[in-house]
Amino acid sequence: MVNAAEYEDRPWLDPEAEPFIKVQSVSKQFGDFTAVDSVDLEIYKGELFCLLGGSGCGKSTLLRMLAGFETPSSGSILIDGVNMNDVPPYERPVNMMFQSYALFPHMSVEKNVGYGLRRDGVAVSEIEQRVQEMLAMVELSQFAKRKPHQLSGGQKQRVALARALVKQPKVLLLDEPLGALDKRLREQTQYELMNIQEQLGVTFVVVTHDQEEAMTLSTRIAVMDTGRFQQIGTPTEIYEFPNSRLVANFIGNANMFEGRVVENGQDHVIVESRHPECNFYVDHGMSIAEGSKVWVALRPEKVMISKQQTADGNTNTVKGMVHDIGYLGGTSTYRVKVGDEHLVEITSPNQLRPKDGNPPIDWDEEVYLSWEPSSSVVLVK
Amino acid sequence: MNNGKRSIFLLSTLSFGLAFLYVPMIMLIIYSFNKSKIVAIWGGFSTKWYAVLFDSPEVWEAVALSFKIATVNACFATLLGTLAGLALVRFGRFKGRTLFSGMISAPLVMPEVITGLSLLLLFITLKEFIGWPDERGFTTITIAHITFSMAYVAVIIQSRLAGMVQDLEEAAQDLGAKPLRVLIDITLPLLAPGMVAGWLLAFTLSLDDLIIASFVTGPEAVTLPILIYSRIRLGLRPDINALATIIILVVAIGVLIAGYIMLRQQRQRELDLSMVAEEK
CATH class of the missing domain: 2.40.50.140 (Nucleic acid-binding proteins)
Structure with missing residues (x-):
């Protein structure tokens, strides 16, 4: 009786859907400080999921655990059914776009974008083709030979996005993807990001402190505070039916x-x-x-x-x-x-x-x- | 009016400062063309001391030895110093990190006499127990120089690494590079300017060193500073002025080239920035 189409845009409502990313009672301690406190989270394929919270709420730590740069103190993270706890970052089927963009300053734009493919030993001709495709998608084809310092902030952001997407990751992690852009560019880029996500169908996990950004971008939002999720829901649910004063005040x-x-x-x-x-x-x-x-x-x-x-x-x-x-x-x-x-x-x-x-x-x-x-x-x- | 006064004041300060720095060197250059055998008395223009200098093989042997030591020293010091810097910055809080980082900078503040003396004692003890080094000279001076100049390299690398965002290394890992690959592809290329600076510094320090070298050298090995120093003790001869003039010339050319390269890079950066700004 379940109508598949009914859940197409809302896989989290489908009782039979299998979550793509499972975070199971994950905690992370740094010394005495608990950055992430026993959180559970299920993210479905094709979602654009936002982790929203103020600075120090644990959202970035959680993202870094998904990428593999931090290991959980307890609990486990599963991506596509595989336990990631002992998988190093360079073997995970995820890619990350850094807040600083982290473009390699000594490599040209095309070398930056092709770096991941070269590490995977993809044939040179294929690398060239895929890099060209990616650069065309982010409209930077004519800048292929440039070095990162010869680009503007918005261009750098798009190079970083192309570099993270070229390996066709199962999950793309984005750390404050629009944080370094000015307001006008941010609004424009926001919609570009959504289009690209829809086009490629990659699961996006975005960390942001900007509630407007989270509202426009995401299918679902998890509001985080002091290492815990306060509420997880669609933008409408969170705005119209906040479950606590904290969430009501944080969003709008x-x-x-x-x-x-x-x-x-x-x-x-x-x-x-x-x-x-x-x-x-x-x-x-x-x-x-x-x-x-x-x-x-x-x-x-x-x-x-x-x-x-x-x-x-x-x-x-x-x-x-x-x-x-x-x-x-x-x-x-x-x-x-x-x-x-x-x-x-x-x-x-x-x-x-x-x-x-x-x-x-x-x-x-x-x-x-x-x-x-x-x-x-x-x-x- | 006020402005004019100030500029006169600034101009005189500047010329006094420059004179303080350069008059001694200019004096030295002028006196290297002195005909007279007595250093401090002008006896007319002559280039004969340059001829004398080119005819004295011991001077050229000393120059060759100094350059050989400086080159080998710079290479080893850069290698070891880079590894030490990497370990201190990148491997987090390992056991004994504080001790290690304190110890790496000790040679920077240690009086050279003490460094020289302790190394001499070490070499003597070593010879007694394992029969090596059987003769003090090139090897011992080089080892001695490496021990202190690697500390300088480590400090340079440390500060360069600390300023480098770790994001870059993480991004490379994220894109599938194993740690060794990250080191080769990302960390070392970005450290290259620091390593070049460290190499040059180690080279200069070694070329310059008199005190430590005189402690650990043997009768056969005479480096340039040791040679000049011993000559001066025997009484000043104008051919040393000629040698000093040549050294000043070489250094000046080096500085000019470095300055030119830096200026060109600066211009290029400004050009790039204005290009980016225009496209916006």
Whole structure:
């Protein structure tokens, strides 16, 4: 009854799919410091998987263990069913693109790209052909004879990518692949990277600290903190349904309210908050014992701001005073003072041009904030 | 006005500094063309001391010996120093690393008299117990020079390696190169400038050394510094001035060539950078 096509883009949902990379309770200690703390991870063929986290969260260490530059203190790593623990880096079916690109400065672009093939003893004519193909793919054919220091940052990045892909690895590991590029180039390269990944069908594992990069690139994201995974899921899952305050704050912005569950219904929960005084009616399925202390996360773009009162009572609505306005052209960000000190951030699209019948919201004006029952998320940790 | 004052001040400082460095050498060059036999009294222009110099075989023997020692020393010191530098930087925290890295730099700070004396004692003891070296000379001087100049090479290699990103070696491994292959393909080519610098330094140190060489040499082996020193003790003769002038000339030419090569590389780098910038 399982429809294969149904899972084509989401192999992690397919109960019969075999993970391509299996990380089984892997830990890594450096002296007293635990960089990676007993993590489990399954990555499927063709995924573009992101390890996301701040510096020192263990993401790079995990990537280096996949590449073979570090050996796990305990646990095991399987790639395509083979235990990699005792396999040295030069025999693993993976290639890595380094954050520094690590291009060999004394070799030309084509020698750099062909290095891996030469080490494998591929015939000279084939090396030439495959290098040419790779350079054509990253649009660097005319730079083949150049040395790395004669290239710009973006060109270097593409050489590094070509060099890592030319051996047709089973898995490509990318350490902050866009970190060294400026913003405009980064956006453009991001899409190029996705196209190449789709074209070749290679499994990508990307390490990044940039949440936007992770959101656009990946099929799934693992948010890491202090050596553990906080949440693993698709970009949408992680953004819309974070499982902790840490994840909610790390990915995008979130207004956080502390409260107590006062009603645990069949299809909803009601959380009562003191600061500000309002009730959150949350309608998506979760069951939390009445009386327990929880947090409610509310994304800035999911709050509606209006000068007219739109709903009665104090459920899913609250009154406040405009404290700050940031006009960003397409959108505006309002910081609204609710209660004595609590500031709520709201992002709202500027759909209408301000005119007489539609006066803009101004500083120190009284406004009403409201949100849908499905907009907020209840977090227990 | 202020500017003009300052530039006069800077100009005089510069000329004084340069004079301090070069007037002695210029004096020496001028006096090498002195006709008089007494070094410090000008007796007219002459090139006869150069003729005398070219006619004295012991001078050329000393030059040949010094160059032979310097060359062999530089090669061995570079080899051993590179290995030591690699071990210190790349093999992580092995047992006794601190001790080893301290010991490698000891010869740099040790007074040469002590190094010379201890090596002499070593050679004498060795001869007594194993009968080697049976005669002090070329071999003992070379060994002595290797022991201290390899320390300099190790320090150069160490600093070069520390500045080199380890990513490059890891990238090579990642692309399928076994450790020995990485050393040959990546590490050594990138270390080459450091090794050349180390070789040149070891060569110069050896050519220059008087103290250690006089401790460990025998009656047969006279290096250039030993020769010059003994000549001076016997009384200055203008042919030494001629020899010194030739040495200064050789060194100056060497420095000029090195400077020219460096300037050309610098220009090339700037050209490359501007090319990259234009394409953007």
